[in-house]
Amino acid sequence: MKLEDIYKELKEYLNNKIFDIIIFGSITRGKENPSDIDILIIFKEFDKKIYEELVKRYHVTSVKLDNLYSLGPIFFEILSDGYSVKLNKRLYNIFEYKSKKELTIEIKANNSKRKIFYYYLNGRKDRNKKGILEEFNGSIISYKPLIIRIPLENSDKFIRYLIDFCKRYQINLHIDEKSVLYGYKKIHNYNIDIEEINKNGSNKETNL
Numbered sequence: 001m002k003l004e005d006i007y008k009e010l011k012e013y014l015n016n017k018i019f020d021i022i023i024f025g026s027i028t029r030g031k032e033n034p035s036d037i038d039i040l041i042i043f044k045e046f047d048k049k050i051y052e053e054l055v056k057r058y059h060v061t062s063v064k065l066d067n068l069y070s071l072g073p074i075f076f077e078i079l080s081d082g083y084s085v086k087l088n089k090r091l092y093n094i095f096e097y098k099s100k101k102e103l104t105i106e107i108k109a110n111n112s113k114r115k116i117f118y119y120y121l122n123g124r125k126d127r128n129k130k131g132i133l134e135e136f137n138g139s140i141i142s143y144k145p146l147i148i149r150i151p152l153e154n155s156d157k158f159i160r161y162l163i164d165f166c167k168r169y170q171i172n173l174h175i176d177e178k179s180v181l182y183g184y185k186k187i188h189n190y191n192i193d194i195e196e197i198n199k200n201g202s203n204k205e206t207n208l
Contacts, residue, residue, distance in 0.1 A: 001027075001033065001037070002032075003023065003027055003028060003083065006023055006027065006037060007023065007083070007085055007088065010023070010039065010054075010085045011085050011086075011088075013050050013053075013054065014085065014086060015047070015050070016044070017043060017044055017045040017046070017047040017050075018041060018042065018043055018044065018047065018050070019042040019043065019044050019065045019086070020042045020084055020085060020086040020087075021039055021040070021041050021042070021084075021085040021086070022039065022040040022042065022078055022082040022083065022084060022085070022091070023037070023038070023039055023082070023083040023085065024038050024039070024040060024077060024078045024080075024081050024082040024083065025037065025038035025059075025077070025081065026038075026156055028081040028082065028083050028090070028152075028153060029081055029101075029152055029153055029154075029155050029156040030153050030154055030155065030156045030157040031156040031157070036058075036059040037057075037058050037059060038058070038059045038061070039054065039058045039059070039060055039061070040060075040061045040062070040063065040071075040078055040082070041054065041060060041061070041062040041063075042062075042063060042064075042065050042068070043062060043063070043064055043065065044064075044065055046062075046064070061074065076179065077179070078091070079091060079092075079095075079097075079099070079181060080092075080099045080152055080179040080181060081099060081152045081153070081179070090153070092152075092181070097181050097182055098181065098182040099151075099152045099179065099180075099181055099182075100149045100150060100151055100152055100155075100179075100180050100182070101149070101150045101151075101152050101155035101177055101178070101179055101180070102147060102148075102149050102177070102178045102179075102180045103147065103148045103149075103150065103155075103159070103175050103176070103177055103178075104145055104146070104147050104175070104176040104178075105145075105146045105147070105148060105162075105173070105174070105175050106145065106146070106173075106174040106175075107146075107166070107171050107172060107173055107174075108171070108172035109169075109171040109172065113169055113170075113171050116169060117165075117166075117169070117171060119131070120132055120165055121133050121140070121148075122140075132158065132161055132162070132165075133148070136150055136151070136154040136157070136158045137150070137151050137154060138150040138151075138154070138158060149180070152179065155177075159175065159177075162175075
């Protein structure tokens with residue numbers, strides 16, 4: 001199921017009791033056919049019938065509009081990669097901040113394999129060949145350690161490609177992931193300090 005299909009289905013559930021439905025999680029980061037699809041229902045007034053219908057098909061979190069900030073760590077994830085069904089937009093486009101995945105990458109390989117790895121990342125101008133970074137609109141912000149930033153919606157696919165490449169060339173790979181937000185915006189008349197939110201973001205590790 002694609003994000004567009006989920007959006008079309010969920011918009012039929014919007015009514016005067018629901019402020020919005022937010023799609024978030026791996027489906028909004030580019031993962032194809034995830035086992036679970038996460039949604040947040042923001043109620044103005046609880047609607048038991050709709051809640052019970054949606055919980056059969058989705059992994060549902062629900063909250064009253066006035067209690068958004070009671071969500072804890074999941075609030076960071078929703079801000080990072082959430083997609084508004086009501087407005088048909090990503091939250092970071094609505095609230096004018098940027099959301100990226102910051103990857104700290106460590107590889108263990110000989111010089112020959114390291115060279116191949118960086119060709120894969122950056123491409124080869126002498127062969128007019130694009131690298132995976134350009135393909136996914138990523139950028140290197142540091143070489144020692146190697147730190148890459150990727151738009152959140154491309155991050156799952158980028159990591160999957162990187163893992164597959166390293167398996168093929170027998171390169172040991174370690175990735176620390178962190179979602180990072182950039183910007184400052186009032187949301188529902190609350191001042192959201194993005195730097196403070198970033199401190200509460202969760203990290204994830206991948207080893208190969």
